[in-house]
Amino acid sequence: MDTDVLIVGAGPTGMTLANELLMAGVSTVLVDKLSQRSDLSKAGGVQSRTLEALDQRGLLKPLLATGDHPVTTGHFAGIPLPLHSNRHRLPWRSVPQVVIEGFFEQHLAAHGLHARRDHELVGIAQHDDGVTATFANGATLRSRYLVAADGAHSTVRTLLRAGFPGQPGTATITAADVRLSGVDPSTSHTWTEDGHWAALFPLGTDPQGRQLRRLVLGGPGQSLPRETPVTENDIRHGLSTVFGTRVHLLELRYARRITNASRQVEQYRHGRVFLAGDAAHVHLPLGAQGMNTGMQDALNLGWKLGAAVHGWAPKNLLDTYHAERHPAGAAVLRNVRAQSLLMDWAGTRDPDVLAAREIFTGMAQLPDVQHHLADLMSGMAIRYPMPGTETHPLVGRPAPDLDLGPARVHELLRSGHGILLDPADTFARVAGPWSDRVDRAGQGADAEPMLIRPDGYVCWAGADDLEPALDRWFGEPG
The missing domain is CATH 3.40.30.120 (Glutaredoxin)
Known part of the structure:
Protein backbone atom coordinates (compact mmCIF):
# COMPACT_ATOMS: atom_id res chain seq x y z
CA MET A 1 0.00 0.00 0.00
CA ASP A 2 1.13 3.55 -0.75
CA THR A 3 -1.01 4.88 2.10
CA ASP A 4 -3.72 3.85 4.52
CA VAL A 5 -6.29 6.39 3.29
CA LEU A 6 -6.46 8.31 0.02
CA ILE A 7 -8.64 11.44 0.11
CA VAL A 8 -9.76 12.78 -3.25
CA GLY A 9 -10.54 16.49 -2.93
CA ALA A 10 -8.70 19.11 -0.86
CA GLY A 11 -11.66 21.28 0.14
CA PRO A 12 -12.99 21.76 3.68
CA THR A 13 -14.35 18.19 3.86
CA GLY A 14 -11.16 16.57 2.61
CA MET A 15 -8.86 18.67 4.78
CA THR A 16 -10.99 18.17 7.90
CA LEU A 17 -10.79 14.42 7.31
CA ALA A 18 -7.04 14.62 6.73
CA ASN A 19 -6.63 16.32 10.10
CA GLU A 20 -8.73 13.66 11.84
CA LEU A 21 -6.59 10.92 10.30
CA LEU A 22 -3.40 12.69 11.33
CA MET A 23 -4.69 12.74 14.91
CA ALA A 24 -5.44 9.04 14.64
CA GLY A 25 -1.91 8.27 13.44
CA VAL A 26 -3.06 7.07 10.02
CA SER A 27 -0.93 7.56 6.91
CA THR A 28 -2.87 9.76 4.51
CA VAL A 29 -2.52 11.11 0.98
CA LEU A 30 -4.63 14.12 -0.02
CA VAL A 31 -5.00 14.84 -3.75
CA ASP A 32 -6.81 17.47 -5.78
CA LYS A 33 -7.23 18.07 -9.50
CA LEU A 34 -6.64 21.83 -9.19
CA SER A 35 -3.10 23.13 -9.65
CA GLN A 36 -3.57 25.56 -6.75
CA ARG A 37 -6.07 26.25 -4.01
CA SER A 38 -9.10 28.30 -5.04
CA ASP A 39 -9.23 31.91 -3.81
CA LEU A 40 -13.04 32.07 -4.05
CA SER A 41 -15.01 32.53 -0.83
CA LYS A 42 -17.75 29.99 -1.73
CA ALA A 43 -19.39 29.03 1.61
CA GLY A 44 -19.67 31.88 4.07
CA GLY A 45 -20.25 30.66 7.62
CA VAL A 46 -19.44 28.09 10.29
CA GLN A 47 -22.25 26.71 12.43
CA SER A 48 -22.18 26.00 16.16
CA ARG A 49 -21.62 22.25 15.98
CA THR A 50 -18.68 22.65 13.59
CA LEU A 51 -17.21 25.35 15.82
CA GLU A 52 -17.49 22.98 18.77
CA ALA A 53 -15.68 20.26 16.82
CA LEU A 54 -12.88 22.66 15.87
CA ASP A 55 -12.62 23.68 19.53
CA GLN A 56 -12.36 20.01 20.49
CA ARG A 57 -9.34 19.74 18.19
CA GLY A 58 -7.68 22.92 19.48
CA LEU A 59 -8.18 24.64 16.11
CA LEU A 60 -10.89 27.20 16.86
CA LYS A 61 -8.78 29.86 18.54
CA PRO A 62 -6.10 29.96 15.82
CA LEU A 63 -8.80 29.92 13.11
CA LEU A 64 -10.58 32.92 14.59
CA ALA A 65 -7.23 34.70 14.87
CA THR A 66 -6.95 34.73 11.06
CA GLY A 67 -9.15 37.82 10.73
CA ASP A 68 -12.44 39.52 11.48
CA HIS A 69 -15.06 36.78 11.75
CA PRO A 70 -18.16 38.35 13.30
CA VAL A 71 -20.97 36.54 15.06
CA THR A 72 -24.03 36.67 12.81
CA THR A 73 -27.72 36.40 13.62
CA GLY A 74 -29.25 33.34 12.01
CA HIS A 75 -32.25 33.17 9.73
CA PHE A 76 -34.64 30.61 8.32
CA ALA A 77 -35.86 31.34 4.78
CA GLY A 78 -34.76 34.93 5.29
CA ILE A 79 -36.81 35.29 8.49
CA PRO A 80 -34.46 36.61 11.24
CA LEU A 81 -33.91 34.49 14.33
CA PRO A 82 -32.69 37.03 16.94
CA LEU A 83 -32.26 34.37 19.62
CA HIS A 84 -30.14 32.18 17.34
CA SER A 85 -26.79 33.70 18.33
CA ASN A 86 -27.44 33.17 22.06
CA ARG A 87 -28.67 29.60 21.77
CA HIS A 88 -25.35 27.74 21.90
CA ARG A 89 -21.96 28.08 23.57
CA LEU A 90 -20.31 28.95 20.26
CA PRO A 91 -22.58 31.03 18.01
CA TRP A 92 -22.60 31.03 14.20
CA ARG A 93 -19.64 32.96 12.76
CA SER A 94 -18.90 34.39 9.36
CA VAL A 95 -15.79 32.50 8.22
CA PRO A 96 -15.60 32.13 4.41
CA GLN A 97 -14.63 28.80 2.90
CA VAL A 98 -11.47 30.31 1.40
CA VAL A 99 -10.30 31.16 4.94
CA ILE A 100 -11.11 27.64 6.19
CA GLU A 101 -9.15 26.09 3.32
CA GLY A 102 -6.15 28.38 3.78
CA PHE A 103 -6.08 27.71 7.52
CA PHE A 104 -6.25 23.92 7.13
CA GLU A 105 -3.67 23.96 4.34
CA GLN A 106 -1.16 25.67 6.64
CA HIS A 107 -2.07 23.50 9.63
CA LEU A 108 -1.68 20.25 7.68
CA ALA A 109 1.57 21.43 6.10
CA ALA A 110 2.97 22.17 9.57
CA HIS A 111 2.35 18.49 10.35
CA GLY A 112 3.97 17.27 7.14
CA LEU A 113 0.87 16.70 5.00
CA HIS A 114 0.75 18.61 1.72
CA ALA A 115 -2.00 18.20 -0.88
CA ARG A 116 -0.76 16.66 -4.13
CA ARG A 117 -2.07 19.03 -6.81
CA ASP A 118 -2.73 18.37 -10.52
CA HIS A 119 -4.03 14.92 -9.65
CA GLU A 120 -7.19 14.45 -11.71
CA LEU A 121 -8.74 11.08 -10.91
CA VAL A 122 -9.65 8.97 -13.95
CA GLY A 123 -10.12 5.47 -12.53
CA ILE A 124 -10.59 3.40 -9.37
CA ALA A 125 -10.52 -0.36 -8.83
CA GLN A 126 -11.42 -2.08 -5.57
CA HIS A 127 -9.67 -5.21 -4.30
CA ASP A 128 -10.12 -7.39 -1.24
CA ASP A 129 -7.49 -5.44 0.68
CA GLY A 130 -7.59 -1.97 -0.86
CA VAL A 131 -8.31 0.45 -3.69
CA THR A 132 -6.18 1.42 -6.69
CA ALA A 133 -6.63 4.97 -8.00
CA THR A 134 -5.24 6.16 -11.33
CA PHE A 135 -4.79 9.77 -12.40
CA ALA A 136 -4.61 11.69 -15.67
CA ASN A 137 -0.95 12.57 -15.01
CA GLY A 138 -0.04 8.88 -15.03
CA ALA A 139 0.25 8.47 -11.27
CA THR A 140 -1.17 5.41 -9.50
CA LEU A 141 -1.88 5.12 -5.79
CA ARG A 142 -2.92 2.11 -3.73
CA SER A 143 -4.64 2.65 -0.40
CA ARG A 144 -6.57 0.58 2.11
CA TYR A 145 -9.50 3.02 1.89
CA LEU A 146 -10.51 5.88 -0.41
CA VAL A 147 -12.72 8.83 0.51
CA ALA A 148 -14.46 10.95 -2.13
CA ALA A 149 -14.49 14.59 -1.06
CA ASP A 150 -14.38 15.85 -4.64
CA GLY A 151 -17.49 18.00 -4.69
CA ALA A 152 -20.90 18.17 -6.29
CA HIS A 153 -19.64 16.84 -9.62
CA SER A 154 -17.71 14.02 -7.95
CA THR A 155 -15.61 11.89 -10.28
CA VAL A 156 -15.51 9.12 -7.67
CA ARG A 157 -19.32 9.06 -7.47
CA THR A 158 -19.49 8.82 -11.27
CA LEU A 159 -16.91 6.02 -11.45
CA LEU A 160 -18.81 4.10 -8.76
CA ARG A 161 -22.07 4.63 -10.67
CA ALA A 162 -23.55 5.43 -7.28
CA GLY A 163 -27.26 6.17 -7.16
CA PHE A 164 -27.77 9.92 -6.71
CA PRO A 165 -31.54 10.43 -6.55
CA GLY A 166 -33.32 13.69 -5.93
CA GLN A 167 -34.52 16.76 -7.74
CA PRO A 168 -32.56 18.16 -10.72
CA GLY A 169 -31.82 21.86 -10.93
CA THR A 170 -34.68 23.71 -12.57
CA ALA A 171 -33.66 27.33 -11.97
CA THR A 172 -30.72 29.42 -10.77
CA ILE A 173 -29.95 32.34 -8.49
CA THR A 174 -26.84 34.56 -8.48
CA ALA A 175 -24.26 34.64 -5.69
CA ALA A 176 -21.39 37.14 -5.60
CA ASP A 177 -18.65 38.46 -3.31
CA VAL A 178 -18.80 42.24 -3.43
CA ARG A 179 -17.98 45.57 -1.87
CA LEU A 180 -20.98 47.86 -1.69
CA SER A 181 -21.85 51.36 -0.57
CA GLY A 182 -25.13 52.51 0.93
CA VAL A 183 -25.91 49.29 2.77
CA ASP A 184 -27.83 49.39 6.03
CA PRO A 185 -25.71 47.14 8.32
CA SER A 186 -28.88 45.59 9.76
CA THR A 187 -30.13 44.52 6.31
CA SER A 188 -30.03 40.79 5.56
CA HIS A 189 -32.98 39.96 3.28
CA THR A 190 -35.01 42.39 1.17
CA TRP A 191 -37.96 41.67 -1.12
CA THR A 192 -39.80 43.79 -3.68
CA GLU A 193 -43.51 43.68 -4.43
CA ASP A 194 -42.91 41.99 -7.78
CA GLY A 195 -40.86 39.10 -6.32
CA HIS A 196 -37.25 40.26 -6.71
CA TRP A 197 -35.08 39.75 -3.63
CA ALA A 198 -31.55 40.17 -2.32
CA ALA A 199 -29.71 38.69 0.64
CA LEU A 200 -26.56 40.18 2.18
CA PHE A 201 -24.14 38.52 4.60
CA PRO A 202 -20.84 39.86 6.02
CA LEU A 203 -17.62 38.19 4.90
CA GLY A 204 -15.26 40.18 7.12
CA THR A 205 -12.83 42.72 5.72
CA ASP A 206 -10.11 42.70 3.07
CA PRO A 207 -6.44 43.54 3.88
CA GLN A 208 -7.29 47.23 3.48
CA GLY A 209 -10.01 46.97 6.11
CA ARG A 210 -12.88 47.33 3.64
CA GLN A 211 -16.11 45.41 4.30
CA LEU A 212 -16.78 42.42 2.04
CA ARG A 213 -20.24 40.90 1.62
CA ARG A 214 -21.87 37.89 0.07
CA LEU A 215 -24.73 39.06 -2.16
CA VAL A 216 -27.41 36.67 -3.38
CA LEU A 217 -29.97 37.78 -5.97
CA GLY A 218 -33.14 35.94 -6.96
CA GLY A 219 -36.56 36.43 -8.43
CA PRO A 220 -38.04 36.93 -11.92
CA GLY A 221 -35.43 37.07 -14.66
CA GLN A 222 -32.58 35.85 -12.46
CA SER A 223 -32.80 32.24 -13.59
CA LEU A 224 -30.34 31.75 -16.45
CA PRO A 225 -28.36 28.63 -17.43
CA ARG A 226 -25.77 27.83 -14.77
CA GLU A 227 -22.89 28.26 -17.23
CA THR A 228 -23.91 31.83 -18.16
CA PRO A 229 -21.24 34.27 -16.91
CA VAL A 230 -22.27 36.85 -14.32
CA THR A 231 -21.23 40.40 -15.29
CA GLU A 232 -20.92 43.60 -13.30
CA ASN A 233 -23.94 44.92 -15.19
CA ASP A 234 -25.94 41.89 -14.00
CA ILE A 235 -25.07 42.71 -10.40
CA ARG A 236 -25.78 46.42 -10.79
CA HIS A 237 -29.14 45.69 -12.41
CA GLY A 238 -30.05 43.26 -9.62
CA LEU A 239 -29.09 45.80 -6.95
CA SER A 240 -31.08 48.61 -8.55
CA THR A 241 -34.11 46.35 -8.97
CA VAL A 242 -34.19 45.58 -5.23
CA PHE A 243 -32.65 48.69 -3.62
CA GLY A 244 -33.22 51.43 -6.19
CA THR A 245 -30.48 54.05 -6.11
CA ARG A 246 -29.53 53.50 -2.46
CA VAL A 247 -26.97 50.67 -2.84
CA HIS A 248 -24.06 50.77 -5.29
CA LEU A 249 -21.49 48.21 -6.44
CA LEU A 250 -17.91 49.23 -5.66
CA GLU A 251 -16.17 45.97 -6.55
CA LEU A 252 -17.17 42.55 -7.85
CA ARG A 253 -14.70 39.89 -6.71
CA TYR A 254 -16.43 36.68 -7.71
CA ALA A 255 -19.85 35.57 -8.95
CA ARG A 256 -21.57 32.39 -10.05
CA ARG A 257 -25.02 30.97 -10.70
CA ILE A 258 -26.34 28.35 -8.30
CA THR A 259 -29.02 25.81 -9.14
CA ASN A 260 -31.76 24.47 -6.90
CA ALA A 261 -30.71 20.84 -7.43
CA SER A 262 -31.33 18.67 -4.35
CA ARG A 263 -29.76 15.21 -4.39
CA GLN A 264 -28.27 12.66 -2.01
CA VAL A 265 -26.41 9.42 -2.71
CA GLU A 266 -28.25 6.26 -1.77
CA GLN A 267 -25.23 4.80 0.04
CA TYR A 268 -22.35 6.66 1.70
CA ARG A 269 -20.23 3.49 1.73
CA HIS A 270 -19.27 1.39 -1.30
CA GLY A 271 -16.95 -1.31 -0.01
CA ARG A 272 -13.67 0.44 0.75
CA VAL A 273 -14.81 3.73 -0.79
CA PHE A 274 -16.72 6.39 1.16
CA LEU A 275 -18.51 9.51 -0.06
CA ALA A 276 -18.50 12.74 1.98
CA GLY A 277 -19.45 16.39 1.60
CA ASP A 278 -20.91 17.59 -1.69
CA ALA A 279 -19.94 14.27 -3.26
CA ALA A 280 -22.70 12.78 -1.09
CA HIS A 281 -25.29 15.59 -1.00
CA VAL A 282 -26.07 18.80 -2.91
CA HIS A 283 -28.62 21.52 -2.19
CA LEU A 284 -29.18 25.26 -2.31
CA PRO A 285 -26.75 27.13 -0.02
CA LEU A 286 -29.31 28.29 2.52
CA GLY A 287 -28.38 28.73 6.16
CA ALA A 288 -24.65 28.01 5.77
CA GLN A 289 -25.26 24.28 5.95
CA GLY A 290 -23.44 22.76 2.97
CA MET A 291 -19.80 23.16 4.02
CA ASN A 292 -20.70 22.41 7.64
CA THR A 293 -22.50 19.19 6.74
CA GLY A 294 -19.46 18.03 4.79
CA MET A 295 -17.07 18.83 7.63
CA GLN A 296 -19.35 16.93 10.01
CA ASP A 297 -19.26 13.95 7.61
CA ALA A 298 -15.46 14.02 7.89
CA LEU A 299 -15.52 14.25 11.69
CA ASN A 300 -17.84 11.25 11.87
CA LEU A 301 -15.79 9.14 9.47
CA GLY A 302 -12.24 9.99 10.52
CA TRP A 303 -12.00 8.22 13.86
CA LYS A 304 -13.80 5.17 12.45
CA LEU A 305 -11.28 4.82 9.62
CA GLY A 306 -8.53 5.23 12.20
CA ALA A 307 -9.99 2.37 14.23
CA ALA A 308 -10.18 0.17 11.13
CA VAL A 309 -6.59 0.91 10.11
CA HIS A 310 -5.27 0.20 13.62
CA GLY A 311 -7.22 -3.06 13.81
CA TRP A 312 -9.54 -2.41 16.75
CA ALA A 313 -12.68 -1.33 14.90
CA PRO A 314 -15.65 -3.38 16.06
CA LYS A 315 -17.71 -5.21 13.48
CA ASN A 316 -19.90 -2.86 11.46
CA LEU A 317 -18.29 0.31 12.86
CA LEU A 318 -17.60 1.59 9.34
CA ASP A 319 -21.23 0.92 8.40
CA THR A 320 -22.37 3.34 11.10
CA TYR A 321 -20.98 6.17 8.97
CA HIS A 322 -23.85 5.74 6.50
CA ALA A 323 -26.35 4.91 9.25
CA GLU A 324 -25.56 8.18 11.06
CA ARG A 325 -24.69 10.66 8.34
CA HIS A 326 -27.26 9.76 5.67
CA PRO A 327 -30.20 10.77 7.91
CA ALA A 328 -28.32 13.93 8.92
CA GLY A 329 -27.81 14.87 5.28
CA ALA A 330 -31.42 14.07 4.43
CA ALA A 331 -32.59 16.38 7.24
CA VAL A 332 -30.53 19.23 5.77
CA LEU A 333 -32.05 18.67 2.32
CA ARG A 334 -35.55 18.78 3.83
CA ASN A 335 -35.05 22.05 5.66
CA VAL A 336 -33.40 23.65 2.62
CA ARG A 337 -36.35 22.68 0.41
CA ALA A 338 -38.71 24.14 3.01
CA GLN A 339 -36.70 27.36 3.12
CA SER A 340 -36.61 27.73 -0.65
CA LEU A 341 -40.40 27.34 -0.74
CA LEU A 342 -41.03 29.87 2.04
CA MET A 343 -38.56 32.34 0.52
CA ASP A 344 -40.30 32.16 -2.85
CA TRP A 345 -36.78 32.36 -4.21
CA ALA A 346 -38.01 32.03 -7.80
CA GLY A 347 -40.20 35.11 -7.28
CA THR A 348 -43.51 33.50 -8.25
CA ARG A 349 -45.53 35.58 -5.76
CA ASP A 350 -47.82 32.56 -5.40
CA PRO A 351 -50.58 33.64 -2.95
CA ASP A 352 -50.46 30.28 -1.19
CA VAL A 353 -46.71 30.60 -0.60
CA LEU A 354 -47.08 34.18 0.62
CA ALA A 355 -49.82 33.14 3.03
CA ALA A 356 -47.67 30.29 4.40
CA ARG A 357 -44.71 32.66 4.81
CA GLU A 358 -46.84 35.18 6.70
CA ILE A 359 -48.04 32.52 9.13
CA PHE A 360 -44.54 31.10 9.57
CA THR A 361 -43.05 34.56 10.15
CA GLY A 362 -45.42 35.04 13.06
CA MET A 363 -44.57 31.63 14.50
CA ALA A 364 -40.85 32.37 14.19
CA GLN A 365 -41.21 35.14 16.78
CA LEU A 366 -41.91 32.53 19.48
CA PRO A 367 -38.80 31.64 21.54
CA ASP A 368 -39.47 27.88 21.37
CA VAL A 369 -39.72 28.02 17.58
CA GLN A 370 -36.53 30.07 17.34
CA HIS A 371 -34.73 27.59 19.58
CA HIS A 372 -35.91 24.66 17.47
CA LEU A 373 -34.80 26.31 14.24
CA ALA A 374 -31.48 27.38 15.78
CA ASP A 375 -30.79 23.77 16.78
CA LEU A 376 -31.83 22.53 13.34
CA MET A 377 -29.66 24.95 11.38
CA SER A 378 -26.62 24.76 13.66
CA GLY A 379 -26.27 20.98 13.57
CA MET A 380 -26.97 20.75 17.30
CA ALA A 381 -30.30 18.98 16.73
CA ILE A 382 -28.59 15.88 15.33
CA ARG A 383 -29.13 12.77 17.37
CA TYR A 384 -27.37 9.76 15.93
CA PRO A 385 -29.30 6.48 16.02
CA MET A 386 -27.53 4.24 18.52
CA PRO A 387 -28.41 1.93 21.40
CA GLY A 388 -29.57 3.93 24.39
CA THR A 389 -31.25 6.75 22.49
CA GLU A 390 -34.61 5.39 23.60
CA THR A 391 -33.80 5.62 27.30
CA HIS A 392 -31.32 8.44 27.89
CA PRO A 393 -31.61 12.03 26.59
CA LEU A 394 -27.82 12.48 26.18
CA VAL A 395 -27.08 9.38 24.11
CA GLY A 396 -26.57 10.13 20.42
CA ARG A 397 -26.13 13.86 20.99
CA PRO A 398 -23.05 16.11 21.22
CA ALA A 399 -21.45 15.89 24.65
CA PRO A 400 -22.08 18.84 26.99
CA ASP A 401 -18.95 20.89 27.57
CA LEU A 402 -18.70 20.29 31.30
CA ASP A 403 -16.11 21.86 33.57
CA LEU A 404 -14.34 18.92 35.19
CA GLY A 405 -11.93 20.98 37.26
CA PRO A 406 -8.53 20.44 35.62
CA ALA A 407 -10.06 20.66 32.13
CA ARG A 408 -13.27 21.02 30.18
Missing part, protein backbone atom coordinates in the same frame (compact mmCIF):
# COMPACT_ATOMS: atom_id res chain seq x y z
CA VAL A 409 -14.68 18.20 28.05
CA HIS A 410 -13.70 19.87 24.76
CA GLU A 411 -10.06 20.02 25.94
CA LEU A 412 -10.03 16.30 26.81
CA LEU A 413 -11.20 15.40 23.31
CA ARG A 414 -8.02 16.86 21.82
CA SER A 415 -6.33 13.54 22.54
CA GLY A 416 -8.35 11.92 19.75
CA HIS A 417 -9.38 9.16 22.20
CA GLY A 418 -12.76 8.31 23.61
CA ILE A 419 -13.54 9.82 27.01
CA LEU A 420 -15.21 8.08 29.95
CA LEU A 421 -16.51 10.53 32.52
CA ASP A 422 -16.31 8.61 35.79
CA PRO A 423 -17.08 11.15 38.54
CA ALA A 424 -17.51 8.56 41.32
CA ASP A 425 -14.42 6.59 40.21
CA THR A 426 -16.47 3.41 39.89
CA PHE A 427 -15.58 2.18 36.38
CA ALA A 428 -11.79 1.82 36.58
CA ARG A 429 -11.92 -1.99 36.50
CA VAL A 430 -14.49 -2.20 33.72
CA ALA A 431 -12.82 0.38 31.48
CA GLY A 432 -9.23 -0.67 32.19
CA PRO A 433 -8.84 -3.05 29.21
CA TRP A 434 -9.74 -0.18 26.83
CA SER A 435 -7.31 2.33 28.36
CA ASP A 436 -5.33 2.60 25.10
CA ARG A 437 -8.45 3.95 23.34
CA VAL A 438 -10.53 5.49 26.14
CA ASP A 439 -9.28 8.03 28.68
CA ARG A 440 -10.99 8.12 32.07
CA ALA A 441 -11.67 11.56 33.55
CA GLY A 442 -13.93 13.62 35.78
CA GLN A 443 -13.19 11.98 39.13
CA GLY A 444 -14.82 14.08 41.83
CA ALA A 445 -16.62 16.33 39.33
CA ASP A 446 -20.31 17.09 39.50
CA ALA A 447 -21.21 15.18 36.36
CA GLU A 448 -23.16 12.17 35.20
CA PRO A 449 -21.21 9.10 34.04
CA MET A 450 -21.01 9.06 30.25
CA LEU A 451 -18.93 7.59 27.46
CA ILE A 452 -17.98 10.01 24.68
CA ARG A 453 -16.72 8.96 21.26
CA PRO A 454 -13.67 10.66 19.70
CA ASP A 455 -16.01 12.79 17.54
CA GLY A 456 -17.61 14.27 20.64
CA TYR A 457 -20.90 12.34 20.69
CA VAL A 458 -22.23 10.56 23.79
CA CYS A 459 -22.59 6.82 23.15
CA TRP A 460 -23.50 5.70 26.71
CA ALA A 461 -24.72 7.38 29.87
CA GLY A 462 -26.10 6.22 33.17
CA ALA A 463 -24.81 3.66 35.61
CA ASP A 464 -25.20 0.19 34.06
CA ASP A 465 -24.03 -1.88 31.11
CA LEU A 466 -20.90 0.09 30.30
CA GLU A 467 -18.98 -2.91 28.97
CA PRO A 468 -21.35 -3.58 26.01
CA ALA A 469 -21.00 0.08 24.97
CA LEU A 470 -17.20 -0.15 25.13
CA ASP A 471 -17.34 -3.30 23.00
CA ARG A 472 -19.75 -1.73 20.51
CA TRP A 473 -17.75 1.46 19.89
CA PHE A 474 -14.16 0.63 20.85
CA GLY A 475 -13.80 -3.03 19.93
CA GLU A 476 -12.44 -5.94 21.88
CA PRO A 477 -10.48 -5.24 25.06
CA GLY A 478 -6.80 -4.55 24.52
